[in-house]
Amino acid sequence: MKSQKRIVMMTVVLLGSAAVSANGAVSGGINWADGVEAYSSNIQNYGGSLMSADAEFWLTGAPDADADGNGYMWHAGDKDYVAGWRSNAPNEFIVMRWDGGISDMPGDDLTISLYAGPNASANVLASTDGLIFTQIGTLGGSTPGYLREEAFDFAGLFSEDVKYVRVARVGNGPNSAMFFDAFGGAVPEPTTLSLLGLGGMAVIRRKRRAV
Numbered sequence: 001m002k003s004q005k006r007i008v009m010m011t012v013v014l015l016g017s018a019a020v021s022a023n024g025a026v027s028g029g030i031n032w033a034d035g036v037e038a039y040s041s042n043i044q045n046y047g048g049s050l051m052s053a054d055a056e057f058w059l060t061g062a063p064d065a066d067a068d069g070n071g072y073m074w075h076a077g078d079k080d081y082v083a084g085w086r087s088n089a090p091n092e093f094i095v096m097r098w099d100g101g102i103s104d105m106p107g108d109d110l111t112i113s114l115y116a117g118p119n120a121s122a123n124v125l126a127s128t129d130g131l132i133f134t135q136i137g138t139l140g141g142s143t144p145g146y147l148r149e150e151a152f153d154f155a156g157l158f159s160e161d162v163k164y165v166r167v168a169r170v171g172n173g174p175n176s177a178m179f180f181d182a183f184g185g186a187v188p189e190p191t192t193l194s195l196l197g198l199g200g201m202a203v204i205r206r207k208r209r210a211v
């Protein structure tokens with residue numbers, strides 16, 4: 001029922017001809033973050049190299065740390081292209097930037113790829129202007145080294161496209177490290193939308209017939 005509703009809503013978006021601005025960071029149907037806007041002084045990759053302007057690629061673009069693609073990030077050949085915080089450094093944060101912005105669409109709008117220690121936790125906030133941030137959810141702990149994805153829905157919280165996402169450390173101390181691989185915004189893909197649109201029409205027709 002929920003998925004039917006979502007498909008119908010996608011149809012509405014399609015009929016409303018949602019505008020998608022061209023963006024160099026869109027690949028694989030995902031609008032990957034374009035830049036690292038700000039970060040606290042101890043942000044580093046797993047190996048301990050501090051974040052710098054030259055290392056923004058650790059966090060921008062598509063996920064790239066799990067080179068062999070099996071979900072575990074610490075195999076030989078896997079890349080240390082992540083950034084985050086280690087066990088004891090309170091108030092750490094990272095702010096990611098999207099030049100083209102992310103629209104609030106039906107369903108989830110943002111996916112964060114990360115791994116974390118079992119005691120890790122963070123708040124996730126988003127902003128349209130980089131000044132006022134609104135909490136969109138939280139991140140908890142998991143098994144160290146194992147990549148996971150967490151999705152967030154802007155769900156009517158913003159009147160304009162989101163251009164900044166902030167992850168802010170909460171849990172501090174042993175086993176509370178958290179490392180991020182990529183931040184992806186949802187994009188209404190024209191071909192997918194067309195197919196979903198047709199599917200949505202079919203759902204509407206079926207529903208009408210059922211009434």
Ligand SMILES: [Ca+2]
Pocket residue numbers: 104105106107108109153154155156
């Ligand atoms: Ca949404």
Ligand SMILES: [Ca+2]
Pocket residue numbers: 057058059060062063064065081082180181182
């Ligand atoms: Ca990465």
